Amino acid sequence: MxxxxxxxxxxxVKDLRALSDDITIYNIYGPSEITVLSNVQNLxxxxxxxxxxxxxxxxxxxxxxxxxxxxxGVIGEIYIAGIQVGxxxxxxxxxxxxxxxxxxxxxxxxxxxxxxGRWTFDGxxxxxxxxxxxxxxxxxxIELSEIEDExxxxxxxxxxxxxxxxLDNKExxxxxxxxxxxxxxQQIKEN
Numbered sequence: 314m315x316x317x318x319x320x321x322x323x324x325x326v327k328d329l330r331a332l333s334d335d336i337t338i339y340n341i342y343g344p345s346e347i348t349v350l351s352n353v354q355n356l357x358x359x360x361x362x363x364x365x366x367x368x369x370x371x372x373x374x375x376x377x378x379x380x381x382x383x384x385x386g387v388i389g390e391i392y393i394a395g396i397q398v399g400x401x402x403x404x405x406x407x408x409x410x411x412x413x414x415x416x417x418x419x420x421x422x423x424x425x426x427x428x429x430g431r432w433t434f435d436g437x438x439x440x441x442x443x444x445x446x447x448x449x450x451x452x453x454x455i456e457l458s459e460i461e462d463e464x465x466x467x468x469x470x471x472x473x474x475x476x477x478x479x480l481d482n483k484e485x486x487x488x489x490x491x492x493x494x495x496x497x498x499q500q501i502k503e504n
């Protein structure tokens with residue numbers, strides 16, 4: 314099975330593996346702007362969900378808002394360079410200028426994906442979602458999909474969504490989840 318287009322939840326992979334030992338799972342990554350594919354990872358013997366390292370002739374960078382490389386394990390925006398990067402969007406000059414930038418690390422263009430991710434210590438990329446799904450709460454950047462993934466690991470939870478809301482004039486996170494069992498407040502706090 315091949316998955317791509319959205320971050321692949323760990324619980325989904327575990328559920329698939331529980332169905333059969335004969336399933337081979339690949340996680341791929343690559344926006345259309347770079348001719349669709351920049352990473353492929355066979356997840357059969359992997360402990361964490363990644364999209365793998367960049368494929369041949371592809372350079373990938375995880376950068377901060379100043380286009381500086383972040384350390385391994387730190388979340389930043391995914392940028393892609395290489396011979397497969399497109400020229401831009403037809404008839405959309407302003408958007409092209411925002412996304413297809415001069416590559417500060419080498420020749421050609423670099424594509425600003427709008428996706429967030431981080432390097433793992435073994436040279437693979439963990440794709441965590443879209444930058445527009447990242448919020449700031451009390452001065453901290455929070456990736457909502459990471460919280461959703463943790464909640465989805467709880468026993469009986471099949472799906473969930475986390476949003477920032479205002480309650481009693483204070484911003485806070487609120488999780489909505491679907492569960493086939495009753496979870497107590499204590500169980501939720503323990504997880």
